[in-house]
Every structure is written in C-alpha cells, then in structure tokens.
Amino acid sequence: MGDSVVTPGIAEKALDPNEALGPQIKRILVQRILTNVLRPGERLSENELSASLGVSRQPVRDALIRLGEAGLVRALPQRGTEVTRIDLQSVDSGRFLREAAELAVIREAALRSKPSAIKTMEQIVSAQERAVKQEDHAAFLSLDDELHFTFAASIGHGDVWRTLQNVKLQMDRVRYLSLPDATPGKLLIQQHKAIIRALNARDPDSAQTAMREHLSELLSSLPRLVRKLPDYFDGSASA
Numbered sequence: 001m002g003d004s005v006v007t008p009g010i011a012e013k014a015l016d017p018n019e020a021l022g023p024q025i026k027r028i029l030v031q032r033i034l035t036n037v038l039r040p041g042e043r044l045s046e047n048e049l050s051a052s053l054g055v056s057r058q059p060v061r062d063a064l065i066r067l068g069e070a071g072l073v074r075a076l077p078q079r080g081t082e083v084t085r086i087d088l089q090s091v092d093s094g095r096f097l098r099e100a101a102e103l104a105v106i107r108e109a110a111l112r113s114k115p116s117a118i119k120t121m122e123q124i125v126s127a128q129e130r131a132v133k134q135e136d137h138a139a140f141l142s143l144d145d146e147l148h149f150t151f152a153a154s155i156g157h158g159d160v161w162r163t164l165q166n167v168k169l170q171m172d173r174v175r176y177l178s179l180p181d182a183t184p185g186k187l188l189i190q191q192h193k194a195i196i197r198a199l200n201a202r203d204p205d206s207a208q209t210a211m212r213e214h215l216s217e218l219l220s221s222l223p224r225l226v227r228k229l230p231d232y233f234d235g236s237a238s239a
Contacts, residue, residue: 021059029067046064085231086173086233094167103211106204125196127143147192187217188217194213195207197210
C-alpha cells in the first residue's frame with residue numbers, strides 16, 4: 001500500500017432543508033473525495049452515510065448515482081459502493097480541455113480585462129500567499145479556483161470555468177494530492193503573478209506563455225505522485 005495522505009477538507013455547510021437533498025449530498029461527497037477525506041478504494045455505505053448526514057437513504061442513493069456518472073465512485077455488486085481510483089486518462093483529458101479553454105481565456109483577458117478585475121486577481125493571489133504561510137492547502141486551492149474563475153469572468157465568460165468543473169474532477173483530485181510536496185504553493189504563486197503581470201502589460205502572447213507553463217505543472221508532479229501513491233491511481237503516467 002502506498003503512503004497514506006489526508007488533505008484537510010474545506011468546512012462543509014449544513015444541509016439546507018429548503019433545497020433538494022440529493023445535490024447537496026453530492027456536493028459534500030465530491031468535496032470529501034477531492035480532498036481525500038474519502039480515499040481511492042474506500043467503501044461507502046448508504047446506511048452509514050445517511051446516518052452521519054441525518055437523512056434518509058434515498059437522497060444518499062441519488063447522490064451516489066450522480067457520483068458514479070461523474071466517475072468518482074463505482075457500484076460493486078453485493079458489496080456497496082467504492083471510491084474510484086484516479087483515472088490517469090481522465091486526468092490527461094481534463095488537463096487538455098482546461099488548457100485549451102484557459103489559453104483562449106487568458107489571451108482575451110490580456111486585451112479586455114478592466115483594471116478593477118486585475119486588482120481583484122492580485123488580491124486573490126495575496127490571499128493565497130497568506131494561505132501558504134498558514135499551510136492551509138484547502139484554502140489555497142479554493143482561492144486557485146476563484147482566481148481562474150476571475151480570469152474568465154473578467155471577459156464575461158464565467159460560464160466557461162463553470163463548464164470545466166465536471167471535466168476536471170479527476171484532475172482536481174491530483175491537485176489536492178500534489179500540495180504541498182509535489183507542487184510547492186510558492187511556485188504556483190510565482191506563476192500566477194507572471195500571468196497577472198502579462199495582463200497588466202496587455203501582452204496576450206506573454207499571458208498565454210505564462211498560463212501554459214502554469215498548467216503544465218501538473219504534468220511534472222503527476223509521475224512523482226503515481227510512484228509515491230500507486231494504490232491511488234489507475235493507468236500509468238509518463239515519466
């Protein structure tokens with residue numbers, strides 16, 4: 001068995017009785033899987049989940065069906081449900097789609113982002129620096145998502161980032177595993193600052209180059225993670 005890893009999770013919101021329970025439970029379980037509170041290969045019990053969440057089995061079952069469609073869990077005949085291992089092909093596909101979208105976004109942002117939007121980006125990076133000092137990896141990655149959403153929203157394309165959420169779930173599992181050892185937060189902050197400098201300079205070529213370098217960081221950290229945690233992955237990573 002590979003080394004065990006537990007990444008601190010983001011605090012979960014209490015269930016809202018005025019909202020459908022299935023989607024809320026799905027969000028909770030997705031967050032637990034992404035942050036390795038629920039680890040690859042771990043068995044999930046509808047009874048235990050419903051008891052711990054204080055709900056009936058039906059919304060838990062509905063949530064698990066949706067997680068299965070997203071590739072995060074799989075049903076085992078007569079044995080319940082299991083958290084899937086991280087599929088490396090899905091990681092690569094998610095990275096490919098994200099890179100294609102974000103390179104287009106950042107090029108346009110270099111031409112069109114308003115100074116107020118760029119100021120917001122700088123404030124998010126400052127908050128990331130504080131998260132690194134506090135070794136709050138979950139907060140760092142939440143801010144990372146906020147920053148990349150802001151890149152897209154600055155040109156009126158926030159929906160592009162929202163659309164990427166489902167296709168990058170397996171990639172996100174790797175992102176949580178990669179901090180802090182495989183991909184130092186300080187390096188990612190330097191890369192974010194390089195992107196923002198290019199936006200301030202209205203330099204779309206430099207913005208794309210900086211974004212491409214930033215997104216390629218996953219490729220360098222992934223083989224190390226596979227060697228360290230082989231039981232967390234399905235497939236093989238390039239050396």
